[in-house]
Amino acid sequence: MRHLSFWLFSSAFVILTPVIVYYSLGYKFDVKSKKFLKTGALLIKTFPRAITVYLDGEKMDEFTPTTIRELMPRKYNLALEKDGFYPYHMEVEIKPSLVNSVDVFLLPKIRGIEKIKFNFNIYKFFVIKQIFAEKILVFTDKGIYFLGADLEGVKKVSEQVFEENLASSIQEVIANNNKLIFWNKKNVWIIDISSDSLPDSNIASLVYTAVRNIKDAFLGLKERYLIVNDGLKVVALDMDNLGISFEIYTLNNSNSKIFYNARSETLYIKDKMPHSEVFSLFKIEMMPLIGERISDGRNKD
Amino acid sequence: MEETKIKRILEIIPGFLSWFLIFFLIILFIFKPLAAIVFIIIYLLYWVARLLYSSILLIMAHQRMRSKKNNDWLSMCKEAKSDLKFENIIHIVLYTVYKEPEELIIDSLSFLKETNYPADKIIVVLAGEERAQGAYEKLSAISERFKSNFKDIVITIHPKDIPGEIPAKGANATYAAKQVKIYLEEKGYDLKNIIISCFDADTCPDKNYFSSLTYNFLANQKRYHMSFQPLPIYSNNIYTAPAFARVIEVGSTFWQFIEGMRYEKFITFSSHSMSFKTLVEVDYWPVDLISDDSLIFWKCFLKFDGDYKTYPLDIPVYMDIAVGKNWFDTVRVQYKQKRRWAWGVENFIFLGQHFLKEKGIPLSVKFRKLYQILDGHINWATWAIIISFITPLILLLGKIVLKNSLALLNLSYINSVVFHSLSFILLLCIVISWEFMPPRPKGITRWVYVSFLFQWLLTPFISAVLGSFPSLDAQTRLMLGKYLSFTPTPKQRLEVREHKTGDRG
Numbered sequence: 001m002r003h004l005s006f007w008l009f010s011s012a013f014v015i016l017t018p019v020i021v022y023y024s025l026g027y028k029f030d031v032k033s034k035k036f037l038k039t040g041a042l043l044i045k046t047f048p049r050a051i052t053v054y055l056d057g058e059k060m061d062e063f064t065p066t067t068i069r070e071l072m073p074r075k076y077n078l079a080l081e082k083d084g085f086y087p088y089h090m091e092v093e094i095k096p097s098l099v100n101s102v103d104v105f106l107l108p109k110i111r112g113i114e115k116i117k118f119n120f121n122i123y124k125f126f127v128i129k130q131i132f133a134e135k136i137l138v139f140t141d142k143g144i145y146f147l148g149a150d151l152e153g154v155k156k157v158s159e160q161v162f163e164e165n166l167a168s169s170i171q172e173v174i175a176n177n178n179k180l181i182f183w184n185k186k187n188v189w190i191i192d193i194s195s196d197s198l199p200d201s202n203i204a205s206l207v208y209t210a211v212r213n214i215k216d217a218f219l220g221l222k223e224r225y226l227i228v229n230d231g232l233k234v235v236a237l238d239m240d241n242l243g244i245s246f247e248i249y250t251l252n253n254s255n256s257k258i259f260y261n262a263r264s265e266t267l268y269i270k271d272k273m274p275h276s277e278v279f280s281l282f283k284i285e286m287m288p289l290i291g292e293r294i295s296d297g298r299n300k301d
Numbered sequence: 302m303e304e305t306k307i308k309r310i311l312e313i314i315p316g317f318l319s320w321f322l323i324f325f326l327i328i329l330f331i332f333k334p335l336a337a338i339v340f341i342i343i344y345l346l347y348w349v350a351r352l353l354y355s356s357i358l359l360i361m362a363h364q365r366m367r368s369k370k371n372n373d374w375l376s377m378c379k380e381a382k383s384d385l386k387f388e389n390i391i392h393i394v395l396y397t398v399y400k401e402p403e404e405l406i407i408d409s410l411s412f413l414k415e416t417n418y419p420a421d422k423i424i425v426v427l428a429g430e431e432r433a434q435g436a437y438e439k440l441s442a443i444s445e446r447f448k449s450n451f452k453d454i455v456i457t458i459h460p461k462d463i464p465g466e467i468p469a470k471g472a473n474a475t476y477a478a479k480q481v482k483i484y485l486e487e488k489g490y491d492l493k494n495i496i497i498s499c500f501d502a503d504t505c506p507d508k509n510y511f512s513s514l515t516y517n518f519l520a521n522q523k524r525y526h527m528s529f530q531p532l533p534i535y536s537n538n539i540y541t542a543p544a545f546a547r548v549i550e551v552g553s554t555f556w557q558f559i560e561g562m563r564y565e566k567f568i569t570f571s572s573h574s575m576s577f578k579t580l581v582e583v584d585y586w587p588v589d590l591i592s593d594d595s596l597i598f599w600k601c602f603l604k605f606d607g608d609y610k611t612y613p614l615d616i617p618v619y620m621d622i623a624v625g626k627n628w629f630d631t632v633r634v635q636y637k638q639k640r641r642w643a644w645g646v647e648n649f650i651f652l653g654q655h656f657l658k659e660k661g662i663p664l665s666v667k668f669r670k671l672y673q674i675l676d677g678h679i680n681w682a683t684w685a686i687i688i689s690f691i692t693p694l695i696l697l698l699g700k701i702v703l704k705n706s707l708a709l710l711n712l713s714y715i716n717s718v719v720f721h722s723l724s725f726i727l728l729l730c731i732v733i734s735w736e737f738m739p740p741r742p743k744g745i746t747r748w749v750y751v752s753f754l755f756q757w758l759l760t761p762f763i764s765a766v767l768g769s770f771p772s773l774d775a776q777t778r779l780m781l782g783k784y785l786s787f788t789p790t791p792k793q794r795l796e797v798r799e800h801k802t803g804d805r806g
Contacts (some may be wrong), residue, residue, distance in 0.1 A: 002563075011348060024338075
């Protein structure tokens, strides 16, 4: 019995090893041509899994994820189908001794469409990301409203109605410290939306009007200021004490751009030097003076 | 060529081959990644075949053990057809003792006296070391306690620093055996009738051990050209040893199980028995080498021109799992013990040197035996490293180097087949190991069995860290000429008294 097992396993090893090695390298014995042919493989991964696979119209036995081996080198039509998803068709090329990997995200078919529950005229909407959820801010013919991401939980923010053209021109909205800050090309507004204020008293305050066009705006300096590029200068608008602003940089070109990194409190400016034809990049660290003053104070102590 | 040069060359060969195999794979992958993948595929297939074959042997060995377990060996001894008389057979049970605690030796002797073999035919030899302070007093106290249970108890104290000896178990056992020879001759015993069993201090023989040994000794015409190997089961402290240590030692037991099925390759390991007459003829165990247990086999093999075998008794002797003071210390102790076992690679040097002088053994046998040792030790040092580290590394790096290679994809598939084969063997081990479990001692909850089940998940980690690395360490030391000194495995048990004398298994 022991010798039989030994010879059985030894023979299996000796006979099967070349077969498996050749198979691993992609060789396949073709009965018709009586030749060894080099094949390739197709590795299919999908989301979701368990998708039916058709190769040149022929249904495969396996569902995804799967590897189809022993494919002759050529182009194939691959179809991936599952109820509730759009069928996915693509052409795949198989090369000898290689694996073609296909990773597909199937698009679900639209099952239904939901409508907001009230029939106000919606002029403009913004999706505002907050820490725990997302909210939708809508400018309507009946005022400004907050909605949940599921279109439920309607909450009036302000009675103020922005006329359709004006509302449509609003470029961006920031919700910060119970304030809604929004702007179009000309103006920056702010509305106090703290819980103790009533919608009818929440009137948008115009905090800035640009001589030219507002190009970029960022919250910065511990989110207390709005850094605005109005094409002529970069100004910092105090969001807590309205009406107070500081011009922090005069731009040399109307096509200048700014970016404010709130984490490092750094202002980056693409601008031209005076009498220069080319743009350059500038960096202003907004906080180091404050940091130096704090450390100076400590040293004195 | 000078003898010392030959010795150095032989010392370098195993370590060189092991490191060569490891580096060969890495270098091959760097320069010819596809060739490395093909090599690994062949290597893994070889191991699938080998592991499945080993599992068949394991099942067969288990069946054989079960069939022998319930034999009435003592009656068989009395009825055995032999040129020797059962009544004349005397057993010398030699315990080599160094710093083992007194309780451990008492436990072992308690076990010994409970065997079903007539106690008046057993002479116990307690072989102490002068290096261990108070050895004689300790052994005398034990002797006093058990003197009425055996025919006699002989105490020997091996003097320290004998020229030509290393402080190792073999030197102690040899010294004791020489003293026993004088004792036996004085008492008028015929050495042909004496069987000596060389046991570690923690060895607890099964109740059938001596009757089975005696029967096989009597019934076998080639009894003087044969050693008798029990099945070492490391279970004395199984309930308190860390899970990883249990897995290693159960693995060692199973390895002996499998080895016992390959008679032509089977050699003595740890506790073993043989004719005292043969022992004297081959001039006892080696006194200047560490692996005395296996070297005694090769000494006999050389003495009798290859006409020497090890007979698997399939009767267990229960031993301790090597543990330390805590979990980390157990890792250290296990590592050192496995490195000492792996130092058995010195058999290759011993045999290689003697084969050059030996004319009576056919060249083919010499090559086969040398290959057998080399194959065992090189595989021991490399297989887990290749399977657990190099193959996953190649699979990982292969995705960068050979992005869309079909061979790489198939290698990962074959690799998973290897692990499934391993899982099958693990399942087999779990089932069989359950049979060796001693009764659960008081103070140990049933929850321990859950850990016994999940302990097997540690196998891949253990096989590499405490499987291959100690062996590679031993071979590297030998290759560099940094010889290992004998480190006795500490035999210590936790407070729970784990084994009871009597029936087990």
